[in-house]
Amino acid sequence: MIILGATPIGNLGDASGRLREALASAPVIAAEDTRTARQLLRALEIDRQVHLVALHEHNEEAASPALVERARDEDVLVLTDAGMPTVSDPGFRLVQTAVAAGVAVTCLPGPSAVLTALALSGLPTDRFAFDGFLPRKAGERDRFLERLAREERTVVLFEAPHRLAESIDAIARAMPERRMAVCRELTKRYEEVRRGTAAELLEWAQTGVKGEIVLVIEGARPALTDVDAAVQQVLRLKQGGMRLKDAAAEVAEATGHARNALYQAALGHPPA
Template structure:
């Protein structure tokens, strides 16, 4: 069978007994980075030297059939560099191929940065959405955030240190400067840090430079029950005070859950009367 195994996201003490036992017994490991897996084996004091197969974003489509073929006759342990395979890491294509061919898939659960960040963020945890990494290009990133303006669930993002300041600034523009957020840095590691506050303040904090592995958690939109005519009035009032029509429609949309496009068109019709 295919065995998806969660590995520590920072602290080696989080390696479960099941993970250690599986590493000691494995004959084949499909790893996101074979060097990382070798270091993990050494760090955990495991003498076993299984066959290591590289399975990463760039080759998963081509190697999935091969790895599933091996799993027909023997267990294949699947590891990402940290956390749970398939969660913003390689493994989805492999699991889909295994399901297609009727090969069993199971999990050795364990650490994952997504629920860990959510738990320490101080933001609502009853409903959330994982958005992975935002697009690298500024225009594409802003478009992706605009599509999330009315999202009522807590949102979890991965982000690179080099882009986090720009992403937080774009979030403040898309969701409003006072929307609550949390930047979780180096989770479970020695220099773990969680910075909480309004998005505008977090963007200013990140401008000084941020290092380490990051997870950004953002509160969902607080939706107000407002009729379309009343919401259009709010849009036009924002326009009267100097806000661009498009931005005003987006802001009211985030607050009410109404369509930004519908608000824009309705406000435009009223203004052009």
């Protein structure tokens, strides 16, 4: 069968007993990086000869059929560099191919940066969404965050440390009052979780934060009014002397509608 093995995201002590057993016995290991897999075997003091096969984002589609056929006769253990295969890591296409071919797939549960950050965030965990990495280009990222501002579930994202300050600034503009947590170096020696609004976290992010980063953002409040009624609220506040931008932000926070959507609608909408 195909065996998906969750590997430590930092602390080697998080390697499960089942993972250790699979590492010690699987005849084939398909690894995102074979060098990292060998390092893991050495770190866990597993001294054996094993057939290692590279399985990464550039070759997964081509390599999957042969691995699935091999899994008909012997176990193929799938590893990524850290965490759960298929979750923002290779493995999904392999599982798809195995399912289509009728080859069994199982999973050795274990470390996950997504779930660890969610649990530590202090934000609601009953409903959440994972959206991978934020878009790299500023325009695409801003449009993504505009849509995200309407998401009512807690959202978990990955981000590269060198883009953190720029992304926190963009989140502060799209969701100025929304709570969030920035989780750094999870399960490692210098694990750190910073909580607050994006505006409150921006100065810290600009100091040059390093390490693996996970962002957790509070969901939007459920919309209590329809969009036309919300726009009318914005216009009434504007008539009362408030700047349109501030009025849109206040009504967005109260109703759950996106601030920019209310602002744009109010620009060309006469008051009732």
